[in-house]
Amino acid sequence: MSSVLVINSGSSSFKYQLIDAESEERLASGLVERIGEATGHVSYDTPEGHWERSLEIPDHTAGFDVMLAGFSEHGPSLDEHPPVAVGHRVVHGGARFFEPTLITPLVLINIEDLSDLAPLHNPANVEGIKAAQHAFPDLPQVAVFDTAFHQTMPPDAYTYALEASIAERLRIRRYGFHGTSHKFVSEAAAEFLQRxxxxxxxxxxxxxxxxxxxxxxxxxxxxxxxxxxxxxxxxxxxxxxxxxxxxxxxxxxxxxxxxxxxxxxxxxxxxxxxxxxxxxxxxxxxxxxxxxxxxxxxxxxxxxxxxxxxxxxxxxxxxxxxxxxxxxxxxxxxxxxxxxxxxxxxxxxxxxxxxxxxxxxxxxxxxxxxxxxxxxxxxxxxxxxxxxxxxxxxxxxx
Structure with missing residues (x-):
């Protein structure tokens, strides 16, 4: 019974969910927060219960170790539900990424380069990716971009009436966000209406x-x-x-x-x-x-x-x-x-x-x-x- 581990990483925290690849059931979820502070905090949820603990979590890599310990202590076992991949929420894909993308060294460089457009988000997303690569070195890692769904906007919709050479040099245009949610909901609405x-x-x-x-x-x-x-x-x-x-x-x-x-x-x-x-x-x-x-x-x-x-x-x-x-x-x-x-x-x-x-x-x-x-x-x-x-x-x- 394979699974997918989904990571949403912030600068001092990350949320995660383990999702069954076939049934799409959420097997476990949790939050690792206050990373880098004197005392970190972890919460962990499964259908069987809720657990919390406080401990020092110096960086995201240590946070992944704590997450893995939660799976070992409270289940589900990753041996019984082995992840086939790790999916990462990445806030900004610029105009470069318009679909979910396997993370290679070049892709990671591009995500880091786009940090100028999302300085509060992309660097934190990169930290989560690197920690996941350390924890799961043999698993494919995939970036799913908040901006990707909106890459189908026509130029008339995404272009600002700003002096063109400045806008082009500094990559100033409308990108849009919440794309993952908008995609999910628009497809779920069609399925619900059976249209x-x-x-x-x-x-x-x-x-x-x-x-x-x-x-x-x-x-x-x-x-x-x-x-x-x-x-x-x-x-x-x-x-x-x-x-x-x-x-x-x-x-x-x-x-x-x-x-x-x-x-x-x-x-x-x-x-x-x-x-x-x-x-x-x-x-x-x-x-x-x-x-x-x-x-x-x-x-x-x-x-x-x-x-x-x-x-x-x-x-x-x-x-x-x-x-x-x-x-x-x-x-x-x-x-x-x-x-x-x-x-x-x-x-x-x-x-x-x-x-x-x-x-x-x-x-x-x-x-x-x-x-x-x-x-x-x-x-x-x-x-x-x-x-x-x-x-x-x-x-x-x-």
């Missing part, structure tokens, strides 16, 4: 602490809200989303804020947190219901931006068959779903209040029977998508 993916025009709304919208035309991403970085697009937990870039120039002139301060402001101190003081959508909606005007405004700004992108993609796609909500907010916030699509009945979108409010954890329809556009909630599973693409890249699955 061919190649016949559907879809909008996928990945709404979590980070959020993005994607226009999917017959299985291909043709536009997405995130751009050169994950800052562009929808309002997020702590990020501004779309904003006149001259605001940053104005702030620099008026306040003498430096580049690092501005980066901190727009990425970590803004969004719904900056507007309301609440980062979590559950806290925000409770405060808005209680009459907090800042929370009400933040919620209004949040859903207004979603509605703007829905309208834009309806036009860009020339009509839409399916709109899917996914990720933490999209899957769990009925009020966000309702308000994001309110007053769009003239465009063929009608949300059924009872269906939208009904508790459910699986894929489900929340539109009315008369709605011309089907509205779904589709739970995302990026780790499973990485496992699938890893098997495809290694030839273990066609």
């Amino acid at each position: 061919p993916l190649t016949e559907l025009k879809q909008i996928v709304l990945h709404l979590g602490n980070g959020a993005s919208a994607c226009a999917v035309d017959r299985g291909r991403s043709v536009d997405t809200s995130m751009g050169f970085t994950p800052l562009e697009g929808l309002v997020m937990g702590t990020r501004t989303g779309d904003m006149d870039p001259a605001v940053l120039l104005y702030l620099q002139r008026k306040t003498r804020m430096g580049v690092e301060e501005l980066d901190e402001l727009v990425n970590k101190q803004s969004g719904v947190l900056g507007l309301s003081g609440h980062k979590d959508m559950r806290d925000l909606t409770r405060a808005a219901d209680a009459g907090d005007e800042k929370a009400r405004l933040a919620l209004g700004v949040y859903v207004h931006r979603i509605k703007r992108y829905v309208g834009a993609y309806l036009v860009e796609l020339g009509g839409v068959d399916v709109i899917s909500f996914t990720a933490g907010v999209g899957e769990n916030s009925a009020i966000v779903r309702t308000r994001s699509l309110s007053s769009l009945e003239g465009l063929g979108i009608e949300v059924d209040a009872d269906r939208n409010e009904a508790p459910n954890t699986g894929p489900r329809v929340i539109s009315t029977d008369d709605s011309r556009i089907t509205v779904l909630v589709v739970p995302t599973n990026e780790e499973l998508e990485i496992a699938r693409q890893t098997l495809q890249a290694t030839g273990a699955r066609k």
Whole structure:
């Protein structure tokens, strides 16, 4: 019973899942965090239970040793479920990588070279890859890129109207992110509706602490809200989303804020947190219901931006068959779903209040029977998508 080990590595932590290659069942998952600190922390989950421990974890290689010890102590046995490959989430593939890619020394150099475009993510992804190569020297390692799904965007959609030679020299263009989730959800929506993916025009709304919208035309991403970085697009937990870039120039002139301060402001101190003081959508909606005007405004700004992108993609796609909500907010916030699509009945979108409010954890329809556009909630599973693409890249699955 072979398996795939999926790794999502950060600078001081990594998450992992062991997934059965045939049944696609999650056999185990865990988090190794506080790497490099005086005391690290490990959590480990299987269907049989949950375990935690604290110990020193000096680097990612040591973190893999701790992970392997968890398999030995708590199961499942890697002898009984031998991994056939290790799949890695890599945030930025630039314009070079448009499919899951077997990691060779040259590929690793390219991933490191793209660190200029994702300085907080790609170096950490590289650390995870190197640690996995040390732990599993005989296994194929596969990079699955967040940006890859969006490499089908046409030049009209990914090109900024910036002076061309500067943009080309510094690789400035729209790349898009959350591609693994958008791919998984658009395919899961087609499967759930029992309709061919190649016949559907879809909008996928990945709404979590980070959020993005994607226009999917017959299985291909043709536009997405995130751009050169994950800052562009929808309002997020702590990020501004779309904003006149001259605001940053104005702030620099008026306040003498430096580049690092501005980066901190727009990425970590803004969004719904900056507007309301609440980062979590559950806290925000409770405060808005209680009459907090800042929370009400933040919620209004949040859903207004979603509605703007829905309208834009309806036009860009020339009509839409399916709109899917996914990720933490999209899957769990009925009020966000309702308000994001309110007053769009003239465009063929009608949300059924009872269906939208009904508790459910699986894929489900929340539109009315008369709605011309089907509205779904589709739970995302990026780790499973990485496992699938890893098997495809290694030839273990066609």
